[in-house]
Amino acid sequence: MNMCLYDKQYGYYSSKAIAIGTDGDFFTSPSISADFGELLARQLEEFWQVLGQPKPFTLVEMGAGEGILGKIILDYLQKENNSFYQNIQYLIIEKSNSLKEKQQQIINPEKYPVLWKKWQEIESESIVGCFISNELMDALPIHRIVKHGDELKEIFVTVNDGKLEEIYDNFSSNKIEEYLTMNQVDLTEDSYPNNYQTEVNLLSLEILEKINHKLQRGYILTVDYGYDAHKYYHPQRYEGTLKCYYQHRHHHNPYVNVGCQDITSHVNFTALEKVGEIFGLDKIGFTQQALFLMGLGLGDRLYGLSNDKILLSELWQRRNQLHELINPQGLGGFGILLQGKNLSDREKETPLKGFTHSPFSMAL
Ligand SMILES: C[S@@+](CC[C@H](N)C(=O)[O-])C[C@H]1O[C@@H](n2cnc3c(N)ncnc32)[C@H](O)[C@@H]1O
Structure with a gap:
């Protein structure tokens, strides 16, 4: 981003x-x-x-x-x-x-x-x-977070075979965990579905x-x-x-019109x-x-x-x-x-x- x-x-x-x-x-x-x-x-x-x-x-x-x-x-x-x-x-x-x-x-x-x-x-x-x-x-620019099984991961972007591809890995900063705690958010709770995605600014x-x-x-x-x-x-x-x-339309794909x-x-x-x-x-x-x-x-x-x-x-x-x-x-x-x-x-x-x-x- x-x-x-x-x-x-x-x-x-x-x-x-x-x-x-x-x-x-x-x-x-x-x-x-x-x-x-x-x-x-x-x-x-x-x-x-x-x-x-x-x-x-x-x-x-x-x-x-x-x-x-x-x-x-x-x-x-x-x-x-x-x-x-x-x-x-x-x-x-x-x-x-x-x-x-x-x-x-x-x-x-x-x-x-x-x-x-x-x-x-x-x-x-x-x-x-x-x-x-x-x-x-x-x-x-924000950090994107995903619930992956029982764990929380950050979503990163890499290039694979000439194409942009998302990969999941550990948080890039301890501040992300601190941010969620400060906001009293526990995304590992059962109420959050698998693959739940969100952002941390x-x-x-x-x-x-x-x-x-x-x-x-x-x-x-x-x-x-x-x-x-x-x-x-x-x-x-x-x-x-x-x-x-x-052009005054919105969508959810950051990988087009880059x-x-x-x-x-x-x-x-x-x-x-x-x-x-x-x-x-x-x-x-x-x-x-x-x-x-x-x-x-x-x-x-x-x-x-x-x-x-x-x-x-x-x-x-x-x-x-x-x-x-x-x-x-x-x-x-x-x-x-x-x-x-x-x-x-x-x-x-x-x-x-x-x-x-x-x-x-x-x-x-
Ligand atoms: C969505 S535009 C809003 C522009 C304006 N405030 C308006 O209401 O029309 C975001 C603006 O923030 C600027 N911007 C983004 N990150 C910034 C930063 N870290 N410090 C200062 N300006 C920033 C962008 O370049 C742009 O001018």
Whole structure:
């Protein structure tokens, strides 16, 4: 998965061909309309207020795709809340050089307070503000695990007779066992069928560790599709969550369209919460994207459409875009985890617009 997505020459995310949205293989919320970024910007403004308007307030976006989200947030705040905008420093951490180039075309660093950084270029405990990611964690290479008789094995890939072939062997890292134990998952139990397959995302925890290292005070907002550990490792989910996206169709075969298709796996939010607790991060809230956006004013935008003097075709398109962002079977069902570091009790307990509604179920 690492080679398929990130090989410097042939990897999906490294190639110039990668496009997100209608011309690509999948949509993300920022690629649908500006509403997601604008409403998210309102939440960021509230974070700034809760923290006592720190200067600078640094927003660190990790895995910024084509840079659309950053541009929307900065444009919106410049127009709607210039006093906040004047205090913003926007940092982007991006693995793909070709996407970084696209980002720099979209968010002109001469016009916006934006900088691209590598983790090692950020001083430890220097950030006061918020780390944001939208669909980063699902794009991280994972370890695939299989129940093979009474044993658990890792699935590796080799080349045999010119063809890609899966082989099973012992775990490549002790951390896989530790991860399952931490999530209170015992795949050797009888309820898990033979050949049960699933994933372990160790890199998501490494990223959280890096964030914790750089964050002095503030928030971590993770938006992605996923489940809690109980649902993720449910015995009935026997094929795991690995999915490939090619020209807006999804399937489960990572060995075709190699380097030309996206490969993802769902996010285990329990793991992020548990490891966060070990680091001393507080879980401030968890919600679903639909509820988050409704709390920040998406309902008003929908309602306002009927008063807008726009063409019927345009009205229809706007309405569909807003509905897509809150569709519970799609983007609206995404999880949004908010963690905090070094917040006072008052700051932790301050109600936040995006987290006023608690989710009654996780996305399926
Ligand atoms: C599915 S795309 C999401 C893009 C964007 N956030 C959006 O919502 O449209 C995943 C992004 O994460 C980047 N990425 C993957 N692994 C990364 C890592 N370890 N550090 C930083 N960026 C990474 C990819 O290059 C890509 O920009």
